[in-house]
Amino acid sequence: MNYLYALILSGLLALSPVASATPASDALLASYKAAGVIKADAATGKANWTKETRDADGEMMSCSTCHGTDFSKSGKHHKTQKVIEPMSPRVNAERFTDEKKVEKWFKRNCKDAWGRECTAQEKADFLTFFLAQ
Amino acid sequence: MKMQFISAALLAVCISQAAVAEESLLWALMTPLRQKELVPVENKLYKQECGACHFAYQPGLLPGKSWQKLLTHEALLDHFGEDADLDQEALKEIYDYALANAAEKSYHKRSRKIAISTAEGEPPLRITEVRYIKRKHHDIPDKMIKGNKKVKSLSNCNACHTEAAEGVFDEDAVSIPNYPKY
Numbered sequence: 001m002n003y004l005y006a007l008i009l010s011g012l013l014a015l016s017p018v019a020s021a022t023p024a025s026d027a028l029l030a031s032y033k034a035a036g037v038i039k040a041d042a043a044t045g046k047a048n049w050t051k052e053t054r055d056a057d058g059e060m061m062s063c064s065t066c067h068g069t070d071f072s073k074s075g076k077h078h079k080t081q082k083v084i085e086p087m088s089p090r091v092n093a094e095r096f097t098d099e100k101k102v103e104k105w106f107k108r109n110c111k112d113a114w115g116r117e118c119t120a121q122e123k124a125d126f127l128t129f130f131l132a133q
Numbered sequence: 134m135k136m137q138f139i140s141a142a143l144l145a146v147c148i149s150q151a152a153v154a155e156e157s158l159l160w161a162l163m164t165p166l167r168q169k170e171l172v173p174v175e176n177k178l179y180k181q182e183c184g185a186c187h188f189a190y191q192p193g194l195l196p197g198k199s200w201q202k203l204l205t206h207e208a209l210l211d212h213f214g215e216d217a218d219l220d221q222e223a224l225k226e227i228y229d230y231a232l233a234n235a236a237e238k239s240y241h242k243r244s245r246k247i248a249i250s251t252a253e254g255e256p257p258l259r260i261t262e263v264r265y266i267k268r269k270h271h272d273i274p275d276k277m278i279k280g281n282k283k284v285k286s287l288s289n290c291n292a293c294h295t296e297a298a299e300g301v302f303d304e305d306a307v308s309i310p311n312y313p314k315y
Contacts, residue, residue: 004302079213080186080288081283082188108215112216
């Protein structure tokens, strides 16, 4: 009987593209597809996460400067020291549940870290990478 | 004659004080901490949006003319080097709240001091540029603020002011990380 449950459960997991997807993340990925993204790639998202560029103050900066690389742990704003809640949707259930909020922070943080807004492809890669955490 | 002049002057002061204050005088009189501190942040959106990146500085820490410069769409696009842009609706609520509770609108001691020290000249864009704030901190050695890994900047109020979020900046509530005895 347990075996049957496990089978059903694994079947369900296989059906959902990412385990921790939310209606908001589905809608966001759909909007990136509509903007021309063919395939979102978590590996590219992961590589971009630590890609460093020089910020306005001449310091090297990446997403991980503030958020860290362990998504189950909180991060720290590099200037204000403000604690940033964990990125992992498993640890922080609030993550990726509000479409507007995700877009707001993509816009702000891409500009802070890279000095420009992210493309739909980059956002799709990031989001897929986050959801796989 | 002299007496009349003094009472007239006093009356004028009272009226002008009432005119600048948004807080009701009665409410202020009923708040014992007004003599020392400043009004904590009450607006949820303000707390949430401003507090997402930094300590949610109470509006009473700057005069209205400073908030007017800081809280515009253009200004927020480059908020001390970062994009802190808000949608129009949120910006309006935050702007209105900040303006209504700016330093000169409060009876609380800290706000009054800030209002007085910023009354003349260009509006400061940083709270750390307010003369009163500078004066209050100028004898603290650099190593305890800038050189202190747990503080890093004077702008990080709540690193040392343990009750900053409640609007309490009293010396008794100060604890400098790594320098417990200061």
